Amino acid sequence: MNLLLVNASARKERSLSRRLATAFVTQWMASRPGDAIVERDVGIDQPPLLTEAWIAACFTPESQRTPAQREVLAWSDAAIEELARADLLLIATPRYNYGMPAALKAWFDQVIRIDRTFRFDREEKTWPLSPLLSGKKLVLLSASGEFGFAPGGLRERWEHLEPHVRTCAHYLGVEGKDVHHVAIEYQEFGDERHRASLEDALAAAKALAVRLAGQAEGAWH
Numbered sequence: 001m002n003l004l005l006v007n008a009s010a011r012k013e014r015s016l017s018r019r020l021a022t023a024f025v026t027q028w029m030a031s032r033p034g035d036a037i038v039e040r041d042v043g044i045d046q047p048p049l050l051t052e053a054w055i056a057a058c059f060t061p062e063s064q065r066t067p068a069q070r071e072v073l074a075w076s077d078a079a080i081e082e083l084a085r086a087d088l089l090l091i092a093t094p095r096y097n098y099g100m101p102a103a104l105k106a107w108f109d110q111v112i113r114i115d116r117t118f119r120f121d122r123e124e125k126t127w128p129l130s131p132l133l134s135g136k137k138l139v140l141l142s143a144s145g146e147f148g149f150a151p152g153g154l155r156e157r158w159e160h161l162e163p164h165v166r167t168c169a170h171y172l173g174v175e176g177k178d179v180h181h182v183a184i185e186y187q188e189f190g191d192e193r194h195r196a197s198l199e200d201a202l203a204a205a206k207a208l209a210v211r212l213a214g215q216a217e218g219a220w221h
Protein backbone atom coordinates (compact mmCIF):
# COMPACT_ATOMS: atom_id res chain seq x y z
CA MET A 1 0.00 0.00 0.00
CA ASN A 2 1.12 3.54 -0.75
CA LEU A 3 -0.03 6.42 1.42
CA LEU A 4 0.15 10.07 0.45
CA LEU A 5 -0.05 12.49 3.37
CA VAL A 6 -0.92 16.07 2.46
CA ASN A 7 -0.39 18.40 5.41
CA ALA A 8 -1.97 21.83 5.01
CA SER A 9 -1.50 23.65 8.31
CA ALA A 10 0.63 26.78 8.14
CA ARG A 11 1.75 25.84 11.67
CA LYS A 12 4.54 23.38 12.26
CA GLU A 13 4.35 23.88 16.02
CA ARG A 14 1.17 23.08 17.96
CA SER A 15 -0.78 22.07 14.87
CA LEU A 16 -3.70 19.86 15.79
CA SER A 17 -4.32 18.56 12.28
CA ARG A 18 -0.66 17.48 12.07
CA ARG A 19 -1.07 15.79 15.46
CA LEU A 20 -4.07 13.83 14.14
CA ALA A 21 -2.09 12.83 11.06
CA THR A 22 0.78 11.58 13.23
CA ALA A 23 -1.64 9.52 15.33
CA PHE A 24 -3.16 7.96 12.20
CA VAL A 25 0.17 7.26 10.51
CA THR A 26 1.79 5.82 13.67
CA GLN A 27 -1.11 3.44 14.14
CA TRP A 28 -1.12 2.50 10.46
CA MET A 29 2.61 1.74 10.46
CA ALA A 30 2.19 -0.43 13.56
CA SER A 31 -0.20 -2.57 11.50
CA ARG A 32 1.57 -2.37 8.15
CA PRO A 33 5.25 -1.45 8.68
CA GLY A 34 6.18 -2.26 5.09
CA ASP A 35 3.93 0.40 3.57
CA ALA A 36 5.36 3.52 1.94
CA ILE A 37 4.32 6.99 3.07
CA VAL A 38 5.07 10.07 1.01
CA GLU A 39 4.45 13.48 2.55
CA ARG A 40 3.55 16.60 0.59
CA ASP A 41 3.63 19.53 3.00
CA VAL A 42 1.61 22.20 1.24
CA GLY A 43 1.25 24.23 4.45
CA ILE A 44 4.99 24.91 4.50
CA ASP A 45 6.04 24.44 0.84
CA GLN A 46 3.09 26.09 -0.80
CA PRO A 47 2.08 25.00 -4.30
CA PRO A 48 2.35 27.61 -7.06
CA LEU A 49 -0.91 29.33 -7.96
CA LEU A 50 -2.32 28.79 -11.43
CA THR A 51 -1.33 31.28 -14.11
CA GLU A 52 -2.36 31.94 -17.71
CA ALA A 53 0.82 30.16 -18.83
CA TRP A 54 -0.09 27.10 -16.71
CA ILE A 55 -3.58 26.88 -18.23
CA ALA A 56 -2.24 27.32 -21.76
CA ALA A 57 0.36 24.59 -21.16
CA CYS A 58 -2.31 22.25 -19.81
CA PHE A 59 -4.44 22.62 -22.91
CA THR A 60 -1.49 22.18 -25.28
CA PRO A 61 -1.11 18.55 -26.41
CA GLU A 62 1.85 16.98 -24.62
CA SER A 63 3.82 16.36 -27.82
CA GLN A 64 3.56 20.05 -28.78
CA ARG A 65 4.62 21.59 -25.44
CA THR A 66 7.61 23.90 -25.43
CA PRO A 67 10.39 23.41 -22.84
CA ALA A 68 9.01 26.46 -20.99
CA GLN A 69 5.52 24.89 -20.89
CA ARG A 70 6.96 21.63 -19.55
CA GLU A 71 8.71 23.63 -16.85
CA VAL A 72 5.46 25.40 -15.93
CA LEU A 73 3.78 22.01 -15.43
CA ALA A 74 6.68 20.37 -13.56
CA TRP A 75 5.25 20.92 -10.05
CA SER A 76 1.89 19.56 -11.17
CA ASP A 77 3.50 16.53 -12.88
CA ALA A 78 5.38 15.57 -9.72
CA ALA A 79 2.33 16.02 -7.49
CA ILE A 80 0.13 13.99 -9.84
CA GLU A 81 2.69 11.16 -9.93
CA GLU A 82 2.64 10.98 -6.12
CA LEU A 83 -1.12 11.02 -6.13
CA ALA A 84 -1.50 8.39 -8.85
CA ARG A 85 0.70 5.97 -6.86
CA ALA A 86 -1.30 6.44 -3.65
CA ASP A 87 -3.92 3.93 -2.53
CA LEU A 88 -4.80 6.02 0.50
CA LEU A 89 -4.84 9.79 0.56
CA LEU A 90 -4.54 11.47 3.96
CA ILE A 91 -5.37 15.15 4.04
CA ALA A 92 -4.61 16.85 7.35
CA THR A 93 -5.95 20.37 7.32
CA PRO A 94 -7.10 23.32 9.38
CA ARG A 95 -10.35 25.09 8.68
CA TYR A 96 -9.49 28.63 7.59
CA ASN A 97 -12.36 31.05 7.00
CA TYR A 98 -14.89 28.22 6.88
CA GLY A 99 -13.21 26.22 4.17
CA MET A 100 -9.92 24.69 3.14
CA PRO A 101 -6.69 26.72 3.38
CA ALA A 102 -5.63 28.43 0.16
CA ALA A 103 -2.53 26.20 0.06
CA LEU A 104 -4.68 23.06 -0.02
CA LYS A 105 -6.93 24.53 -2.71
CA ALA A 106 -3.76 25.37 -4.66
CA TRP A 107 -2.72 21.69 -4.38
CA PHE A 108 -6.10 20.55 -5.73
CA ASP A 109 -5.74 23.08 -8.56
CA GLN A 110 -2.35 21.59 -9.44
CA VAL A 111 -3.46 17.94 -9.39
CA ILE A 112 -6.94 18.12 -10.96
CA ARG A 113 -5.72 18.35 -14.53
CA ILE A 114 -7.31 17.62 -17.87
CA ASP A 115 -6.17 14.34 -19.48
CA ARG A 116 -4.13 13.52 -16.38
CA THR A 117 -6.71 13.10 -13.64
CA PHE A 118 -9.93 13.76 -15.54
CA ARG A 119 -11.21 13.71 -19.09
CA PHE A 120 -13.54 16.20 -20.67
CA ASP A 121 -16.11 14.99 -23.19
CA ARG A 122 -17.83 17.83 -25.04
CA GLU A 123 -20.46 15.40 -26.39
CA GLU A 124 -21.58 14.65 -22.84
CA LYS A 125 -24.11 17.40 -22.20
CA THR A 126 -24.73 16.89 -18.47
CA TRP A 127 -21.54 15.61 -16.78
CA PRO A 128 -18.72 16.27 -19.25
CA LEU A 129 -15.94 15.69 -16.68
CA SER A 130 -15.07 12.19 -15.52
CA PRO A 131 -12.17 11.00 -13.34
CA LEU A 132 -9.36 8.94 -14.86
CA LEU A 133 -8.16 7.57 -11.49
CA SER A 134 -10.20 5.24 -9.31
CA GLY A 135 -10.25 3.02 -6.23
CA LYS A 136 -8.57 5.40 -3.77
CA LYS A 137 -9.67 6.08 -0.22
CA LEU A 138 -9.49 9.45 1.49
CA VAL A 139 -9.04 10.20 5.18
CA LEU A 140 -9.69 13.85 5.97
CA LEU A 141 -8.26 14.95 9.33
CA SER A 142 -9.38 18.45 10.23
CA ALA A 143 -8.99 20.96 13.05
CA SER A 144 -11.36 23.87 13.69
CA GLY A 145 -11.44 26.68 16.20
CA GLU A 146 -15.21 26.69 16.39
CA PHE A 147 -17.61 23.74 16.53
CA GLY A 148 -20.85 22.27 15.19
CA PHE A 149 -19.93 21.76 11.52
CA ALA A 150 -21.18 18.14 11.32
CA PRO A 151 -24.69 17.33 10.05
CA GLY A 152 -27.27 18.60 12.54
CA GLY A 153 -24.72 20.90 14.20
CA LEU A 154 -25.05 24.60 14.97
CA ARG A 155 -22.83 25.63 12.06
CA GLU A 156 -23.82 22.91 9.58
CA ARG A 157 -24.69 25.55 6.97
CA TRP A 158 -21.23 27.10 7.35
CA GLU A 159 -19.49 23.82 6.55
CA HIS A 160 -17.55 24.39 3.33
CA LEU A 161 -14.49 22.26 4.11
CA GLU A 162 -15.60 18.63 3.88
CA PRO A 163 -18.09 19.13 1.00
CA HIS A 164 -15.49 20.94 -1.10
CA VAL A 165 -12.78 18.35 -0.37
CA ARG A 166 -15.24 15.55 -1.21
CA THR A 167 -16.18 17.09 -4.55
CA CYS A 168 -12.55 17.71 -5.52
CA ALA A 169 -11.53 14.21 -4.37
CA HIS A 170 -14.05 12.72 -6.81
CA TYR A 171 -11.70 13.90 -9.57
CA LEU A 172 -8.78 12.21 -7.85
CA GLY A 173 -10.44 8.78 -7.94
CA VAL A 174 -12.17 8.76 -4.55
CA GLU A 175 -15.84 7.75 -4.41
CA GLY A 176 -18.09 9.30 -1.78
CA LYS A 177 -18.33 6.05 0.23
CA ASP A 178 -14.54 6.01 0.56
CA VAL A 179 -14.26 9.38 2.30
CA HIS A 180 -13.71 9.34 6.08
CA HIS A 181 -13.55 12.49 8.18
CA VAL A 182 -12.20 12.86 11.70
CA ALA A 183 -12.45 16.36 13.17
CA ILE A 184 -11.08 18.22 16.16
CA GLU A 185 -13.25 21.18 17.15
CA TYR A 186 -13.38 23.93 19.82
CA GLN A 187 -9.64 24.79 19.49
CA GLU A 188 -10.32 28.50 20.03
CA PHE A 189 -12.12 27.86 23.33
CA GLY A 190 -9.34 25.80 24.89
CA ASP A 191 -11.84 24.43 27.39
CA GLU A 192 -13.10 21.04 28.48
CA ARG A 193 -15.13 20.68 25.28
CA HIS A 194 -11.93 21.10 23.28
CA ARG A 195 -10.02 18.59 25.40
CA ALA A 196 -12.83 16.05 24.93
CA SER A 197 -13.00 16.71 21.18
CA LEU A 198 -9.22 16.26 20.90
CA GLU A 199 -9.23 12.97 22.82
CA ASP A 200 -12.20 11.65 20.83
CA ALA A 201 -10.62 12.59 17.52
CA LEU A 202 -7.23 11.03 18.38
CA ALA A 203 -9.00 7.80 19.38
CA ALA A 204 -11.17 7.90 16.23
CA ALA A 205 -8.14 8.47 13.98
CA LYS A 206 -6.34 5.47 15.53
CA ALA A 207 -9.45 3.28 15.27
CA LEU A 208 -9.91 4.29 11.64
CA ALA A 209 -6.27 3.44 10.90
CA VAL A 210 -6.76 -0.02 12.43
CA ARG A 211 -9.96 -0.58 10.44
CA LEU A 212 -8.60 0.60 7.08
CA ALA A 213 -5.28 -1.20 7.57
CA GLY A 214 -7.33 -4.35 8.18
CA GLN A 215 -9.20 -3.80 4.92
CA ALA A 216 -5.88 -3.29 3.14
CA GLU A 217 -5.08 -6.95 3.82
CA GLY A 218 -7.85 -7.92 1.43
CA ALA A 219 -9.03 -6.52 -1.88
CA TRP A 220 -8.79 -2.75 -1.67
CA HIS A 221 -9.67 -1.86 -5.22
Ligand SMILES: Cc1cc2nc3c(=O)[nH]c(=O)nc-3n(C[C@H](O)[C@H](O)[C@H](O)COP(=O)(O)O)c2cc1C
Nearest residue numbers: 009015016017094095096097098143144145146187
Ligand atom coordinates in the same frame (compact mmCIF):
# COMPACT_ATOMS: atom_id res chain seq x y z
C1 LIG B 1 -6.36 32.37 9.40
C2 LIG B 1 -7.23 31.49 10.25
C3 LIG B 1 -8.57 31.35 9.94
C4 LIG B 1 -9.38 30.53 10.72
N1 LIG B 1 -10.69 30.41 10.38
C5 LIG B 1 -11.47 29.58 11.11
C6 LIG B 1 -12.84 29.39 10.78
O1 LIG B 1 -13.36 29.95 9.83
N2 LIG B 1 -13.59 28.57 11.54
C7 LIG B 1 -13.06 27.87 12.58
O2 LIG B 1 -13.77 27.08 13.20
N3 LIG B 1 -11.75 28.03 12.93
C8 LIG B 1 -10.96 28.85 12.20
N4 LIG B 1 -9.64 29.01 12.55
C9 LIG B 1 -9.08 28.22 13.66
C10 LIG B 1 -8.32 27.00 13.14
O3 LIG B 1 -9.18 26.19 12.38
C11 LIG B 1 -7.76 26.22 14.32
O4 LIG B 1 -6.79 27.05 14.97
C12 LIG B 1 -7.09 24.92 13.92
O5 LIG B 1 -6.65 24.24 15.08
C13 LIG B 1 -5.92 25.16 12.98
O6 LIG B 1 -5.36 23.93 12.57
P1 LIG B 1 -3.90 23.50 13.06
O7 LIG B 1 -4.03 23.35 14.57
O8 LIG B 1 -3.64 22.19 12.40
O9 LIG B 1 -2.93 24.56 12.69
C14 LIG B 1 -8.83 29.83 11.82
C15 LIG B 1 -7.46 29.98 12.12
C16 LIG B 1 -6.67 30.80 11.36
C17 LIG B 1 -5.21 30.95 11.69
